[in-house]
Amino acid sequence: NSKKYILAIESSCDDTSAAVLSNAKVLSNVVATQEIHKQYGGVVPELASRAHQQNIVPVVHQALAKANIDKKQLSAIAFTRGPGLMGSLLVGTSFAKSLALGLDIPLIEVNHMEAHILAHFIEDADQTAPKFPFLGMTISGGHTQIVKVTDYFTMEVLGETLDDAVGEAFDKSAKLMGLPYPGGPLIDKYAKLGNPKAFPFPKPKVDGLNFSFSGLKTSILYFLQRETQKNPNFVEEHMNDICASVQHTILEILMDKLQLAVDQTGIKQIAIGGGVAANSGIRSRLREAEEKLGWQTFIPKFEYCTDNAAMIGIVGYLKFTKGKFTDQSIAAKARYAI
Ligand code: KG4
Ligand code: ZN
Numbered sequence: 001n002s003k004k005y006i007l008a009i010e011s012s013c014d015d016t017s018a019a020v021l022s023n024a025k026v027l028s029n030v031v032a033t034q035e036i037h038k039q040y041g042g043v044v045p046e047l048a049s050r051a052h053q054q055n056i057v058p059v060v061h062q063a064l065a066k067a068n069i070d071k072k073q074l075s076a077i078a079f080t081r082g083p084g085l086m087g088s089l090l091v092g093t094s095f096a097k098s099l100a101l102g103l104d105i106p107l108i109e110v111n112h113m114e115a116h117i118l119a120h121f122i123e124d125a126d127q128t129a130p131k132f133p134f135l136g137m138t139i140s141g142g143h144t145q146i147v148k149v150t151d152y153f154t155m156e157v158l159g160e161t162l163d164d165a166v167g168e169a170f171d172k173s174a175k176l177m178g179l180p181y182p183g184g185p186l187i188d189k190y191a192k193l194g195n196p197k198a199f200p201f202p203k204p205k206v207d208g209l210n211f212s213f214s215g216l217k218t219s220i221l222y223f224l225q226r227e228t229q230k231n232p233n234f235v236e237e238h239m240n241d242i243c244a245s246v247q248h249t250i251l252e253i254l255m256d257k258l259q260l261a262v263d264q265t266g267i268k269q270i271a272i273g274g275g276v277a278a279n280s281g282i283r284s285r286l287r288e289a290e291e292k293l294g295w296q297t298f299i300p301k302f303e304y305c306t307d308n309a310a311m312i313g314i315v316g317y318l319k320f321t322k323g324k325f326t327d328q329s330i331a332a333k334a335r336y337a338i
Contacts, residue, residue: 078316159209
């Protein structure tokens with residue numbers, strides 16, 4: 001049997017996830033999302049690592065059971081080494097190392113940011129992989145990055161955020177409007193009903209392909225303070241227009257940078273990933289770019305966009321075929337560049 005079964009483990013932030021892949025196909029992808037952080041309006045690192053500790057064993061058991069695979073059939077264990085929260089990464093790293101040692105099978109370390117990009121190569125009827133070279137853009141609550149991808153493991157970061165991630169920009173703006181965390185999906189929902197040009201917000205001036213979102217948050221704060229002084233019900237009365245305007249500004253920033261990346265590299269294949277890829281606005285802007293600019297765009301299935309172990313598993317499988325294994329001396333790495 002030439003099938004390789006890879007168990008993959010992801011614990012970089014606030015989702016504990018385990019997946020089993022049969023070569024490049026996903027047999028199971030279990031994600032335990034930590035609800036505890038909601039009440040704090042953001043991820044609390046200490047609570048995240050404690051929850052990983054509680055979740056990891058049942059999540060791995062579930063992934064094996066759903067895949068109908070016995071642990072003795074596993075070919076290797078892949079895990080997220082970084083980047084992420086150190087306390088969270090330590091749980092997955094230690095677990096993966098111990099299990100690989102116990103089963104006496106190879107261990108494969110995976111860079112979480114590479115995994116967001118290589119998620120496009122999961123074999124699934126509902127998604128298509130881009131061809132090399134392409135531009136990868138990872139947009140989530142933790143990351144905002146544009147990467148030139150020449151081959152599976154030949155990637156160059158062209159630009160990234162200097163402060164907040166794009167998902168944070170959505171969530172923090174939503175919080176200023178009194179919306180619950182995470183506010184990104186709510187902004188998306190209300191934006192559909194509003195006028196994107198109602199309230200113009202300034203776009204940050206950042207050279208090259210880097211991003212900055214902290215200035216936008218500040219200008220929204222001042223704008224809302226000014227308007228609610230005049231009319232205490234301003235936010236409730238203009239929720240749709242405010243959301244549409246905020247979303248429009250964020251999308252302009254993303255699309256401007258993508259356009260610049262296309263101009264600089266001559267590459268028109270764009271593969272996006274991360275939780276913000278769910279945004280209906282970015283999806284329609286990308287479709288528009290396909291029609292008007294001849295771009296080809298790719299979005300993985302949503303469960304492979306947000307943090308998940310299946311994307312760690314595809315990298316594990318690709319590394320397995322290339323003999324890229326790791327030994328037991330490996331340590332988690334909170335800051336881990338592509
Ligand atoms: O990838 P993800 O689940 O977790 C990480 O941050 O790694 O991404 C979550 C982020 C949150 O900031 C959330 O508000 C944002 O993705 N998000 C959205 C939408 N759905 C999720 N932002 C805008 N529009 C959406 N529809
Ligand atoms: Zn992520």
